[in-house]
Amino acid sequence: MRLAGLSTFATGIALLPVLFPDNYFVTVVGVSAGLHIILVVGLNLLMGYAGQISLGHAAFFGMGAYASAILTTRYAWPSLLAMAAGLLVAGLIAWLLARPILRLRGHYLAMATLGFGIIVHVVMVQATDWTGGPDGMAGIPSLNLLGWEVDSDQRWYGVVAVAALLAIWLSLNIVDSRIGRALRAVRGSEFAARMMGIDTTRAKTQVFVVSALFAAFAGSLFAHQQAFVSPDSFSLLVSVELVIMVVLGGMASTFGAACGAIALTLLNEGLVVFEDYEMLIHGALLMVVMIFLPQGLFVGLSQGGRRLWTLLASTAKP
């Protein structure tokens, strides 16, 4: 079942550039959707499965991006090494932060993650010597995978598609592992989970670090792909947008999260023409989905579909 879903998804992704070669929507929007998938699948592990909210996830995205940007342009590091350094930094900060921050619950956790995201954003804007300040940094070299230069839209599509599938595959495996079951227990009731002998602090720390790593990985790819980074790409609004994607797709469903990422990326692309309406629609969407389909658009719709199917099947039988 798991592999069936993944291979369907992979086939779809692989077929798109064949069916529509040189299509702006496939290469450019596709890359953006792919990066969002990595981010959202990671955040979903934390929000959907472990039931912990994060309103500062863009901070880790930014750390990966700025690590790659700074190390490759200022210190001429090879891109893969810079990416590894970014992952290390984001993972380390997430690990240090996890213990005090995940002790908090509900609104307090929301406040703390939000504050963390804003602090990181302020540093990106203010530490001009390192980050180039509000103007950002340009001239980031393209990704070099052991001699293979990722320098065209098609190549980027391929790399990001593979990375996104890898993220989905990893997430599916984590969810089905011992840690995944521990996380679901934490979401159900942290107290009960602890009574069952689950080290809840450790489980939460692990998932926090993993989701930070996913985000930093996406950030590094983003920096190399765009060749430019600025603090705007890692603001509070971006953190909120990632939460919207998780919610839209349906919390606690890896494919749902991936679909949410694709759907919102496409929606934003479609709304470019109606730039002024973008906020209005985002806000309304968030409220309506959360009120009427709290399990998310895709999970809710697929459940509705299944119910309809069983209803039809039962009426068809005499």
Added chain:
Amino acid sequence: MPEQLLQFLATGVTVGSIYALVGLGFALIYNASDVVNFAQGEFVMLGAMTTVALLNAGLPLALAGVVATLLTALVGLLLERLAIEPAAGASVVSTIIITIGAAIFLRGVVLLLWGKGFHVLPPFTGDTPIQFWGATLLPQSLWVLGITALLVALVRAFFNRTLLGKALLACSFNRNAAQLVGIDVRVMLRLAYALSAALGALAGILVAPITFTSYEAGVMLGLKGFSAAIVGGIGNPMGAVAGGLLLGVLESLGAGLISSGYKDAIAFLFVLMVLFFEPTGLFGHKTAERV
């Protein structure tokens, strides 16, 4: 140097008063419904922006302010009725997301109505700075301090001395018990949202002559108000006021003595430290988790 410190303190208390009012709004809604309303900052922005619009339409400032406050209260009421009530019983994460949605939606509406521009309200009584011991204070700051003090006193009296206020408090302690003694909990919730929206709008109108307002102005103010409520121990109205003043002074000192660019980072670093070491806020009740 002492003059400078006094100046930072004066600025801090002015800004802190606004945070206190916004925080008070958070505490009010949280008390009545256990919901943290992330659209609180948008009430602040709505109050200021509506006043600007009404002023431009030819209304006198005082009348424009009153009408804007009432309109914002109506928006608060609608928010409760249309978005919070249908989702009754939702988890904390869900309600956070719903109110974030409402905040983005309101920002979107204002953007469509009045555009992206920055607006400013005229000061209530001129802008000749007042000198005191080497520091200067704008007359508007006095308005901010005075009206904030008045509103805080009114809210206190409302909770301690009126039947309605006590009924509202009863809902926060135990909703079922409140229902059983004949309090209409739904009406109380709507009242809490309307009051909180009105408080937010007043804060916005007070501060608009000092800082500019725009469709995005509510984001930071809302977050700082939320911080004030959290630092003060969520659900403790007077704690929120103290938290707001503390945050304002700290931020102003940080901006003056360390770096103005980092002032938001300093404020939120303080909030994080408070949360790490006093996870229920400085003046919060220590409660055991109910299983």
